[in-house]
Amino acid sequence: MKPPPFSYHRPATVTEAVTMLDELGPDAKILAGGQSLVPMLNMRLATPAHLIDINRLDELAYVRVEPEGVRVGALARHADVEHDAAAGRAIPLLAEALRSVAHPTIRNRGTTVGSIVHADPSGEMTAVLCLLDGEVTLVSRRGERTVPAQDFFVAPLTSAAEADELATSALFRRPTGAATGTAWMEVARRHGDYALCGVGAVVTLNEAGALTTVRTAYISMGPIPQTLDLTLEAIGSNGDWRAVGEAAAAQLEPEEDIHATARYRRQLAVVLTARACRLAAERAERARRAAPSHPTGGAGRTGSGVEGER
Amino acid sequence: MTPDRGPTEQTHDISLTVNGVLRQARVPARRLLSDCLRHDLGLTGTHVGCEHGVCGACTVLVNGQPMRSCLLLAVSVDGSEITTVEGCTDPDGSLGPVQRAFMECHGLQCGFCTPGFITTIAAYLRRNPNPTPEQAREAIGGNLCRCTGYQNIVASVLRAAEIMREESGDAGVPAAGHGRGERA
Numbered sequence: 001m002k003p004p005p006f007s008y009h010r011p012a013t014v015t016e017a018v019t020m021l022d023e024l025g026p027d028a029k030i031l032a033g034g035q036s037l038v039p040m041l042n043m044r045l046a047t048p049a050h051l052i053d054i055n056r057l058d059e060l061a062y063v064r065v066e067p068e069g070v071r072v073g074a075l076a077r078h079a080d081v082e083h084d085a086a087a088g089r090a091i092p093l094l095a096e097a098l099r100s101v102a103h104p105t106i107r108n109r110g111t112t113v114g115s116i117v118h119a120d121p122s123g124e125m126t127a128v129l130c131l132l133d134g135e136v137t138l139v140s141r142r143g144e145r146t147v148p149a150q151d152f153f154v155a156p157l158t159s160a161a162e163a164d165e166l167a168t169s170a171l172f173r174r175p176t177g178a179a180t181g182t183a184w185m186e187v188a189r190r191h192g193d194y195a196l197c198g199v200g201a202v203v204t205l206n207e208a209g210a211l212t213t214v215r216t217a218y219i220s221m222g223p224i225p226q227t228l229d230l231t232l233e234a235i236g237s238n239g240d241w242r243a244v245g246e247a248a249a250a251q252l253e254p255e256e257d258i259h260a261t262a263r264y265r266r267q268l269a270v271v272l273t274a275r276a277c278r279l280a281a282e283r284a285e286r287a288r289r290a291a292p293s294h295p296t297g298g299a300g301r302t303g304s305g306v307e308g309e310r
Numbered sequence: 311m312t313p314d315r316g317p318t319e320q321t322h323d324i325s326l327t328v329n330g331v332l333r334q335a336r337v338p339a340r341r342l343l344s345d346c347l348r349h350d351l352g353l354t355g356t357h358v359g360c361e362h363g364v365c366g367a368c369t370v371l372v373n374g375q376p377m378r379s380c381l382l383l384a385v386s387v388d389g390s391e392i393t394t395v396e397g398c399t400d401p402d403g404s405l406g407p408v409q410r411a412f413m414e415c416h417g418l419q420c421g422f423c424t425p426g427f428i429t430t431i432a433a434y435l436r437r438n439p440n441p442t443p444e445q446a447r448e449a450i451g452g453n454l455c456r457c458t459g460y461q462n463i464v465a466s467v468l469r470a471a472e473i474m475r476e477e478s479g480d481a482g483v484p485a486a487g488h489g490r491g492e493r494a
Contacts, residue, residue: 001361005319008339008385031386038381039362041340051339053386079375103452105430106363108375109382192451 003041010053014139017054018166022141024050026163031055032074035102035110036118060168065090069132069173074114074166078107078125091132091174093182097124097200100184103192116152117167119159119224122194124184126153127225131200131217132172138165153224177204177212179291181283183276186219187268189259195220196260197268201276203234203284211235211281214244216273221254221265228252234277241281245274324388328353329397337384344368346384347394355395355425359454366453369426370394376433395425398432407473408432408466417466419457426453431467439471446471 009024011017021028027049031037040046054060054075061075063084070087081087082098101107101115101124115123116136129136129149136147138161152160161167175182186198198219204212214234218226228248237243254265319338326333328351335350342361347353347370359367361380368379371393398406408431411417418424427450434449435441441449446467447460455463 002342002345003340003383005338005340007320008322008383010386031383034383034386035363035378035381038342038383042342042361042380051383053383055386103366104449105366105369105376105378105452106381109372109377190451191448 001042003038004044004047006041006048007050008053009050010056012056014057014059014166014168017052017057018139018141018164020050020052021164021166024052028052028163030117030166032114033077033110035106036115036120054166063087066171069134069171070094071169071171072112073169074111076112078102078110078112078115079104081112082107091172091182093128093132093184093200093202094172096182097128097184100124100186100188100192100195100198106192113167113170116170117159117161119153119155119157121153121156121223121225122198122220124186124195124198124200124219127198127200127217127219127227128184129170129172130225130227131202131215132175134170134172136161136167137169137171138162139168140165144168150227156223175202175204178207179205179284179288181205181280181285181287183279183283185272185276185279187272194259197221197254197265197272199269199272199276201273201280203277203280205281205284205288207288209285209288214277214281216248216276218252218269221252221269226252230273230277241274241278242270244277245270245272248273322385322388324385326351326384326387326389327391329393335384339383339385341384342380343370343382343384343387343392344379347379347392350384353394353396357422357425359422359426364454365423365426366430367423367426369429369453371429371433374433374436376430393429393432395428398428406432407477408435408470411466411470411473412463415462415466415469417458417463423453423455423457427455427463427466431470435467435471435474439474441467441471443468 009020029048031051031053060073062073063076063081064071065086070091078098078101082095088095112125115125134149136152138145147160181203184200186195188195200217202215206212211234214230216228230244233244233247249266249269252269254262256262321336321338323336333351344358347356357367359365363378363381369376370379372390400406408428446464
């Protein structure tokens with residue numbers, strides 16, 4: 001249970017880091033928070049020849065609210081994102097989902113961008129990124145590119161990032177619409193453990209209060225995060241969220257493992273989809289009513305995760 | 311030393327301020343902070359349980375934040391301030407408030423997991439000096455204990471908060487069910 005030997009490199013700038021990545025080749029691995037990588041080293045599931053430690057790249061330690069949403073730098077710890085007040089106001093779903101990411105002690109070190117690049121199909125923030133139409137910015141010596149969330153997750157533990165690319169930030173887009181509500185729900189054996197099934201939901205209402213979009217995203221329900229558009233099902237079901245949950249679960253193909261059977265996971269998807277969509281719809285309705293004069297587009301309101309949470 | 315280690319590993323000189331004392335060590339890059347504290351610096355209070363971040367026994371404070379020392383490379387936290395269970399005492403070296411609370415409330419039996427609980431709780435109570443029983447339970451959610459059944463550890467969190475309030479001369483707002491009465 002000790003890491004195998006490797007050479008250690010500590011760049012001081014992003015430019016230096018991508019130069020190292022290029023020169024050291026595919027046997028080099030980036031170390032950010034290390035809360036997934038170091039266990040893999042300890043168990044010798046990973047044996048990189050070189051580690052490039054980006055923990056001194058202060059230029060990447062930020063959480064920024066931008067017009068489109070919240071941009072998280074590669075060195076922002078989960079706890080930084082979770083406790084960022086401005087980010088919480090812009091996208092309440094971030095902090096709500098982050099509270100299910102492992103335990104606070106792990107969130108003090110682990111990074112949000114790192115967990116996205118790790119591409120664990122049980123990682124909450126992979127699904128949140130997909131649900132919020134996010135994107136990841138990758139930098140290499142060849143230049144910079146941006147990959148949309150829908151194309152970023154390729155297979156379990158495999159992302160679209162090439163071996164010479166450093167993920168520098170992730171953008172989570174603020175849901176648009178007259179009034180939106182979001183929710184995150186999951187079932188795990190113990191709070192903080194990997195979820196057997198986790199669901200994020202975004203519900204958007206028009207100014208009259210009618211549903212305009214219902215979207216969900218899932219973890220632990222397939223090899224990569226699964227995103228569903230349930231708008232038609234939700235409109236057709238006329239407020240029967242359970243039926244929406246059943247329609248969602250019919251589109252999912254979870255696998256069986258030692259923690260849960262596929263059938264149980266699908267049952268969780270029915271129940272959690274129904275609950276998450278109902279709560280998101282309630283929050284959207286509350287946001288719609290709180291809007292002073294039901295705003296005319298643009299400045300959409302997002303239902304806060306605070307009240308309905310108990 | 312050992313003949314079959316292959317080429318000599320590169321080492322790195324690091325300095326850490328551990329419990330207020332500047333310490334230096336020469337470590338290979340793969341040295342975990344938990345092993346650095348125990349083997350290189352001789353501070354065996356930090357216990358090593360699962361070595362993959364699940365049990366919480368090795369939790370120490372890095373610049374005041376609780377982190378798993380088995381999931382940190384010592385070289386990566388070069389220059390940091392570390393607090394181990396040895397640093398959770400009062401300034402005169404006697405047991406600190408969290409440690410006293412564990413003793414009073416029987417918050418430990420075999421004691422293996424205790425260092426991780428003490429550091430986690432000490433940091434938690436700085437942020438939330440007046441937790442409810444539910445918050446106390448949540449605060450220790452990332453640490454495993456195979457002996458106590460946790461009830462006495464929850465009581466210890468609440469008792470430690472009480473001791474710290476008493477000692478700071480701030481009576482606080484004693485929420486219903488606080489302190490020793492909470493023990494199961």
